[in-house]
Amino acid sequence: MNEAQIKERVAAFLSEHDPSGDRLEFLRARFDAGLAWVWFPEGLGGLGAPRELQQVVERELADTPQLNSGLQGIGLGMAAPTILAFGTEEQKRRFLKPLWTGEEIWCQLFSEPGAGSDLATLATRAVRDGDEWVIDGQKVWTSGAHHARWAILVARTDPDVPKHRGLTYFVCDMHAPGVEVRPLRQITGEAEFNEVFLTGVRLSDDLRLGAVGDGWRVAQTTLMNERVAIGGAPSRRGGGVMASVLAAWREHPELRTHDLHQRLLSLWVEAEVTRLSGARLREQLAAGQPGPEGSGMKLSFAKLNQALTGLEMEFRRELTYDDWTFRRSENVDFYGRGPGYRYLRAKGNSIEGGTSEILRNIISERVLGLPSEPRVDKDVPWKDLPR
Amino acid sequence: MSLLYSDVEEELRAAVRALLADRCPPSAVLRRVESEPYDLDLWKTLAGEIGVAGLLVPEELGGAGASASEAAVVLEELGRAVAPVPFLTSSVLATRALLPTRDALLGELAEGRKTAALAVSFAASAYRPDRGASVSVDGEGRLSGTVTGVAGAEVADVLLVPVDGDLYAVESIEPEVVRVVPSIDLTRPVAEVTFARTPARRVGACDLAAVLRFGAGLLASEQLGVAEWCLETTLAYVKERHQFARPIGSFQAIKHRLADLWLDVVRARAAARNAVADASSISVAVAQAWNAGVAVHAAEEALQLHGGIGMTWEHPVHLYLKRAKAAEVALGTPGDHREALASLVDVPGPE
Numbered sequence: 001m002n003e004a005q006i007k008e009r010v011a012a013f014l015s016e017h018d019p020s021g022d023r024l025e026f027l028r029a030r031f032d033a034g035l036a037w038v039w040f041p042e043g044l045g046g047l048g049a050p051r052e053l054q055q056v057v058e059r060e061l062a063d064t065p066q067l068n069s070g071l072q073g074i075g076l077g078m079a080a081p082t083i084l085a086f087g088t089e090e091q092k093r094r095f096l097k098p099l100w101t102g103e104e105i106w107c108q109l110f111s112e113p114g115a116g117s118d119l120a121t122l123a124t125r126a127v128r129d130g131d132e133w134v135i136d137g138q139k140v141w142t143s144g145a146h147h148a149r150w151a152i153l154v155a156r157t158d159p160d161v162p163k164h165r166g167l168t169y170f171v172c173d174m175h176a177p178g179v180e181v182r183p184l185r186q187i188t189g190e191a192e193f194n195e196v197f198l199t200g201v202r203l204s205d206d207l208r209l210g211a212v213g214d215g216w217r218v219a220q221t222t223l224m225n226e227r228v229a230i231g232g233a234p235s236r237r238g239g240g241v242m243a244s245v246l247a248a249w250r251e252h253p254e255l256r257t258h259d260l261h262q263r264l265l266s267l268w269v270e271a272e273v274t275r276l277s278g279a280r281l282r283e284q285l286a287a288g289q290p291g292p293e294g295s296g297m298k299l300s301f302a303k304l305n306q307a308l309t310g311l312e313m314e315f316r317r318e319l320t321y322d323d324w325t326f327r328r329s330e331n332v333d334f335y336g337r338g339p340g341y342r343y344l345r346a347k348g349n350s351i352e353g354g355t356s357e358i359l360r361n362i363i364s365e366r367v368l369g370l371p372s373e374p375r376v377d378k379d380v381p382w383k384d385l386p387r
Numbered sequence: 388m389s390l391l392y393s394d395v396e397e398e399l400r401a402a403v404r405a406l407l408a409d410r411c412p413p414s415a416v417l418r419r420v421e422s423e424p425y426d427l428d429l430w431k432t433l434a435g436e437i438g439v440a441g442l443l444v445p446e447e448l449g450g451a452g453a454s455a456s457e458a459a460v461v462l463e464e465l466g467r468a469v470a471p472v473p474f475l476t477s478s479v480l481a482t483r484a485l486l487p488t489r490d491a492l493l494g495e496l497a498e499g500r501k502t503a504a505l506a507v508s509f510a511a512s513a514y515r516p517d518r519g520a521s522v523s524v525d526g527e528g529r530l531s532g533t534v535t536g537v538a539g540a541e542v543a544d545v546l547l548v549p550v551d552g553d554l555y556a557v558e559s560i561e562p563e564v565v566r567v568v569p570s571i572d573l574t575r576p577v578a579e580v581t582f583a584r585t586p587a588r589r590v591g592a593c594d595l596a597a598v599l600r601f602g603a604g605l606l607a608s609e610q611l612g613v614a615e616w617c618l619e620t621t622l623a624y625v626k627e628r629h630q631f632a633r634p635i636g637s638f639q640a641i642k643h644r645l646a647d648l649w650l651d652v653v654r655a656r657a658a659a660r661n662a663v664a665d666a667s668s669i670s671v672a673v674a675q676a677w678n679a680g681v682a683v684h685a686a687e688e689a690l691q692l693h694g695g696i697g698m699t700w701e702h703p704v705h706l707y708l709k710r711a712k713a714a715e716v717a718l719g720t721p722g723d724h725r726e727a728l729a730s731l732v733d734v735p736g737p738e
Binding site (some may be wrong): 005017024132238246249250253254256257258261262264265268269270272273274277279280283284287288294299357360361363364365367368369370371372373374 | 389390393528622625633634636637639641642643645646647649650653654655657658660663673676677694702725726728729732733734735736737738
C-alpha cells in the first residue's frame, strides 16, 4: 500500500461518512474502514500498511472528529500495542475498537508503594481459583483510574521463583467488585493520579494477556511504548513547552535580563538538537533501521521541560498560582494552565514512565553494553527478598 | 531533506576509515606531533587515491562534484582519528573560497597536486570575519600586513588572502611569510602569516562570511567524530578497567555520565547532518553551538574517566582534548553562535 492508495481509501471513506455527523459513529466507521492505525492488521482498525502512512491519514482527516489524546493516552500508547502483540484474537476483537474510539478508557496498574523503579519486585498477588484469578494488592500513581473502564495489570502469580519469573499480565475490569479508586493529591494541588486498592477482585482467565509467568516480558512491550509515547519530541521548531516560553518572552521585553537570555538561548539550542534527533529517529524508523536513539528521547524531554518551565517562572517573576483546589484532573496535561502549574507538573516528567536514573541504566546497559551493578536479588525466590 | 547517511557516503566512510586505521592510528599521530605534525604521505593517498580533495569541486573544474554531505562524512572520520591532514583547511575552506571564482587552481587542489590555506584566523567567524587580520593591498597589487592563527599554512603551496571583498593568491611563499607558533592543537597547529609587499594575484571576489559559515557547518561533523572517538574509547576502557574487583563501567556514577554523554553525541549527529542537509545560517549556528561543546565535554569526560592514564602524554586522549578545545574557538565560539541565533530565530535580548 502506498500514499496514493491510502489517499484514495480516505477519500472513499469520506464520501460515505459525514464528519459533521455523530462523532462516535464517525470514529467507529473510521476504525472499521482500517483508518484508525493503518499499521494494525485488517479487521482491527488497520490495513497492515507501513506505519509512516499513518501521517498521511492524519493529514487527510485533520478536519474530522479527533481522539482525546490526554484521556486515551494510556490506552492508545501502551495498552493497544501490548494487546496487539500478546492478546488472543478474541481479546483483540473485544478491546481494540472501543479503546481506539475512546468509548472505553484505560489505565495502568503497574507501580506499587513498594515497587517503583524496581517494578519486578511488585507484591500484588493473583491466585488461581478454577477459571478465575483472585487479585489482592495496592497500586499507585495510576493516572486516569477514575475514568477507566479497563486497566493493564501486572500481578505476582508465583512467589516461589525469582522476581522477574513469577509475574503474569492481566486486563483488569475496573468495574469489578473489590476495585477501589482513591484520588492521590499531587504537588500541583489536583489529583491526576490515584491509589487503586484491589481486594478479592475476581478476573476470569480470559482476561489474562500472555502466558502465566510471562508477565515481565509482556510488560516490557508496554514500557518501551510508554517511553516513546512520553518522549516524542515536537516536530516543529520552537514547539512543545518552548512555545509558551517564547510567546511570553516576545510579549514582555521589559522582563528580559541578560542572564535569562543566555540560559534561554542555550535551552533553545538543546531543544532544537533534540527535535532534530527525533526527526532523525522517525526517518530511521520509516527506513526500517531503528536506532537506539529512542531510549534517550524521554530523558531529554524531562530535562528540557523542567529547565524551561523553571525559567518561565523566573522570567515572569511569578509569585502566584492559579488554583490549589483539590480536584480531579480531566486528563494528563503537561502544557496547560499557568506557569506555576507547568513548573510543578514537569517535576513528574523525570519520574513517570521510568525515572531518569533508570533510563540512564537502560541506556548504559542495553545501548552502550556496560555491565550491570552486582545483583543480589536475581536468583533469589521473590518471597525470600528483604522488604 | 534527509538526516541519514546515504549508501555512497557509507562507502566513502569505510574507505577513509580503513586507510586511517592502517596509516594513522593514534599512536602514530602521537609519535609525530612534536616533530612534523602534518602527515603529507597520508594526505597524498587520501587526496589522490580516495579523492577526498576534490569532493567539493565540480566535475567540469576537475573535481568529483560531490556535496557538503560527503565532505562531512570524511570530516567525521578525520575527527575520529585526529588525522593531521589539511582537508578542512585546503579542501573545504580554501576550496570553498575559490569556488565562485572558478579559478584554474581549483583543478590542482582537487587532484591533490597542490594544497592551499585561507589566510584567515581560525578564530575568525562569519560574524567577525576580519578577526586577527590586518592585511592591505597597495597600488601594485602587493600585500602587506599580518594574520594570526592561520591553520594549515605551514603545508600550503598557495595562500589565499581575502582583502576587502577580494581574494588574492600568494603562489610563491617565501620562508619568512609563515611562522608556526606553539599551538594548543598539536594536530592542527596554527601559524602567524606576515606579508611585506608580497606579490599576489587577484583571483576574484570573496564573500568571506559565507566561506566561514560553510566551514563552520562542516566543522560540526569533525567535532562529532572527535566526540564519537572519545565516547567509544572510554566505553571500551571502563569495561576493561577493574577497581574494587569490578569493571568500573558497572558503577552507576560512571554509567550515568556515559549515558548522558551518549545522548549528547546522538544529538550532535542530528545537528551535524542537519547543518549539511540544510546549510542555512540557523542550522549552522545550531550545529556549532551544540557540537563544539559536546566535543570538548566528550574529551574532558574521556580524560576524567581514564583516571591517571588519561593525564599522561603517552595516552592519546590529550590529542582529542586539544583538538576539541581549539575547534571550539575556531570559526566562532558556541557563545558567538548562540548570540547570532538570538536575532536569527527572534529571541531578542533585553532592550
